Amino acid sequence: MKKRISILGSTGSIGTQTVDVLGSINAEVTALTTNKNIKLLEQQARKLKPKLVAAFDEQAAKNLKIALADTNIKVESGMDGLIHAAAMEDTDVVVTAVVGMVGLMPTMAAIDAGHDIALANKESLVCAGSIVTEAARKRGVKILPVDSEHSAIFQCIQAAQGNRLDKIILTASGGPFFGKKYDELKCVTPADALKHPNWSMGAKITIDSATMFNKGLELIEAMWLYDMPQEKIEIVVHRESIIHSLIEFEDGGILAQLDVPDMRLPIQYALTYPKRFPCKMERLRLTDVGTLTFFEPDEIAFPALKLARQAASLKGNMGAVMNGANEAAVELFLKEKIGFLDIPELVNRAMQEIKHTNDITLDDVIIYDKQARELVNSAFKR
Numbered sequence: 001m002k003k004r005i006s007i008l009g010s011t012g013s014i015g016t017q018t019v020d021v022l023g024s025i026n027a028e029v030t031a032l033t034t035n036k037n038i039k040l041l042e043q044q045a046r047k048l049k050p051k052l053v054a055a056f057d058e059q060a061a062k063n064l065k066i067a068l069a070d071t072n073i074k075v076e077s078g079m080d081g082l083i084h085a086a087a088m089e090d091t092d093v094v095v096t097a098v099v100g101m102v103g104l105m106p107t108m109a110a111i112d113a114g115h116d117i118a119l120a121n122k123e124s125l126v127c128a129g130s131i132v133t134e135a136a137r138k139r140g141v142k143i144l145p146v147d148s149e150h151s152a153i154f155q156c157i158q159a160a161q162g163n164r165l166d167k168i169i170l171t172a173s174g175g176p177f178f179g180k181k182y183d184e185l186k187c188v189t190p191a192d193a194l195k196h197p198n199w200s201m202g203a204k205i206t207i208d209s210a211t212m213f214n215k216g217l218e219l220i221e222a223m224w225l226y227d228m229p230q231e232k233i234e235i236v237v238h239r240e241s242i243i244h245s246l247i248e249f250e251d252g253g254i255l256a257q258l259d260v261p262d263m264r265l266p267i268q269y270a271l272t273y274p275k276r277f278p279c280k281m282e283r284l285r286l287t288d289v290g291t292l293t294f295f296e297p298d299e300i301a302f303p304a305l306k307l308a309r310q311a312a313s314l315k316g317n318m319g320a321v322m323n324g325a326n327e328a329a330v331e332l333f334l335k336e337k338i339g340f341l342d343i344p345e346l347v348n349r350a351m352q353e354i355k356h357t358n359d360i361t362l363d364d365v366i367i368y369d370k371q372a373r374e375l376v377n378s379a380f381k382r
């Protein structure tokens with residue numbers, strides 16, 4: 001049966017790889033969105049013929065409308081455009097490949113519309129995990145992970161035959177600064193941080209990978225996706241990025257999912273689950289890899305891991321606070337306004353200064369996210 005797919009963030013790293021796997025599966029695209037890369041969006045739209053496209057940036061949307069004037073594709077802008085693309089009629093699954101908290105409202109709109117979610121936007125689960133998973137459960141909507149680690153866990157769970165997981169082991173590449181001590185990280189630049197050893201990704205996630213906030217966000221993502229307390233999720237540094245994650249059962253048996261580091265398999269599996277189809281990516285040859293290595297993560301050099309565990313055990317508003325502060329701090333770092341170690345420092349300050357509350361609504365998430373960003377931006381101005 002043909003899968004009808006809306007792709008939010010189709011011009012980014014995950015978005016373009018999603019478009020790439022469409023050729024291997026029976027799919028029809030109903031909507032595409034970008035922030036402001038309208039040149040690529042126009043090309044994609046002409047090829048895939050969605051009913052709706054949207055650019056988050058207002059000016060970009062105006063130019064896109066002119067560019068697509070000879071077609072009957074509807075062009076929208078801003079958060080409304082993103083939400084309409086997410087809630088698009090005649091759609092089976094929405095790929096949420098936008099970066100950051102901006103993905104939360106569209107994800108909720110897609111769930112409300114009854115569409116399954118191929119989730120690449122981890123920030124929406126970090127900020128509002130309880131709200132998103134509860135809404136999906138009530139609406140009978142599946143959240144299919146696209147993140148490689150979470151896809152690995154999901155693939156292993158298919159072989160678990162309903163047996164209870166005792167533990168999740170999340171693998172981490174360690175990023176470009178693996179092995180460096182805290183003091184050695186003082187002077188690293190955005191250019192240093194943007195050199196990732198195994199994965200080619202957008203700037204925000206690459207910086208998150210360097211600070212290890214990415215793994216922290218993924219810890220919280222795994223906690224919500226698999227209903228697992230944070231202390232049952234272990235993080236192991238695995239430099240080769242061949243084992244994408246593992247699950248452990250009560251009897252001590254462990255299952256792992258392996259392949260070459262290529263996002264096309266997790267993306268494709270989220271779109272074809274529970275079936276598997278041939279995938280364009282290179283096959284893993286174990287003898288070419290030879291050795292797999294594993295290390296304990298360094299929580300002193302990378303305080304993000306501790307902060308994420310704190311946010312994960314406190315829950316309530318702390319996910320939104322941690323994430324909002326991190327997004328604001330990463331922006332400042334990329335503009336070279338703050339140092340690398342200021343990122344966890346500012347996130348820590350936001351988590352200390354903003355009071356923890358439990359039971360939160362969607363509106364609260366937006367308020368706490370804003371508060372955390374303001375706190376980071378004003379701390380930097382002081």
Ligand code: MG
Nearest residue numbers: 147148149218
């Ligand atoms: Mg990942």
